[in-house]
Each structure stands twice: as C-alpha cells, then as structure tokens.
Amino acid sequence: MELLGFIFQDHQFLPNVRIGDQLKLVTKLKGEKDKAQHQAEVRSITEHLGIETSYAKYPRQTSGGGKQRAAVAHAFIGNPQLILADKPTASLDPDRDHEIAQLICKVAKSTNKSAIMVTHHRSILP
Structure with missing residues (x-):
C-alpha cells in the first residue's frame, strides 16, 4: 500500500504511450503482482471512472477531461492512503x-x- 497518490494540474502522461499501458506500468512499479493482476487492477479503476474507452488510446487521442480522469485513475492505483491534487x-x-x-x-x-x-475555483468544491 502506498502512502501518497498525486493528481497534477497537467496530466503528465507520456505522449507516445497508450494510457492503459501507462496505468499498468504504475501497478508494476508499486507492487509484486503478476501480469493478470496488473491488468485487472487497471481495468477495475478505469471502469470505476468510466474511462474504459481511453485505455487503448494515446493521450493526444483523448479529451482534456478524459486525460484528467485517467490522471485520477493514476493517482488511485496502488491504493494510496492520501491523494494530493494540485x-x-x-x-x-x-x-x-x-x-x-x-x-x-x-x-x-x-x-x-x-x-x-x-483550486482557485471555489464553486467546484462539494
């Protein structure tokens, strides 16, 4: 289990790597799981966030909102205790x-x- 997950102002995805592959890489770096477990974790979070269609796309093929949703997925992979969103x-x-x-x-x-x-936008806060 990780302590921190980050969501940056700009999604920080590599432009020439598919979003799903980048998310799988995060799971590989964060634990001792096999390939099937990495795939399952990424599929689960992308389904939870409604971005299954972004999985096979490059960042340039995804809308700004889609990239930020993928950034949320990126932050929550690895089960961190605290998410910091800049x-x-x-x-x-x-x-x-x-x-x-x-x-x-x-x-x-x-x-x-x-x-x-x-955030600078108070109107978005719950």
Missing part, C-alpha cells in the same frame, strides 16, 4: 472542472481515502 481542473472548461472535482470526492469516499485538493 489544481486538477485548471485547464478544463467549467462543466468538466466540476465533474472532475466530484469524481475525486466520489472515488476518495468509495475507497475510504483522504484527498486534499488545491
């Missing part, structure tokens, strides 16, 4: 920023984790 909605339109903030809250509550979010 203005995770700064580059999104007003509808998407509220959606991402609510998503972080929803996932934190459903996984019994804590999240700290820095």
Whole structure:
C-alpha cells in the first residue's frame, strides 16, 4: 500500500504511450503482482471512472477531461492512503472542472481515502 497518490494540474502522461499501458506500468512499479493482476487492477479503476474507452488510446487521442480522469485513475492505483491534487481542473472548461472535482470526492469516499485538493475555483468544491 502506498502512502501518497498525486493528481497534477497537467496530466503528465507520456505522449507516445497508450494510457492503459501507462496505468499498468504504475501497478508494476508499486507492487509484486503478476501480469493478470496488473491488468485487472487497471481495468477495475478505469471502469470505476468510466474511462474504459481511453485505455487503448494515446493521450493526444483523448479529451482534456478524459486525460484528467485517467490522471485520477493514476493517482488511485496502488491504493494510496492520501491523494494530493494540485489544481486538477485548471485547464478544463467549467462543466468538466466540476465533474472532475466530484469524481475525486466520489472515488476518495468509495475507497475510504483522504484527498486534499488545491483550486482557485471555489464553486467546484462539494
């Protein structure tokens, strides 16, 4: 179990690696699991966040909101106790920023984790 998960202002994905492969890499780096377990963990979190279609795409093929949702998945993989979110909605339109903030809250509550979010948009806070 990890202590911290991070969600950055910019998604920080490698441009020439599929999103699903990047998420699988995180699971490999965070534990002693076999390939099937890595795949299952990534599939589970992408389904939970509604980004299954982003799994096989490159970041450039995904919307800004899709990339930020993938960044949320990235942060929650490895089961961290605390999520730190640095203005995770700064580059999104007003509808998407509220959606991402609510998503972080929803996932934190459903996984019994804590999240700290820095934002300039008070309207997105629950």
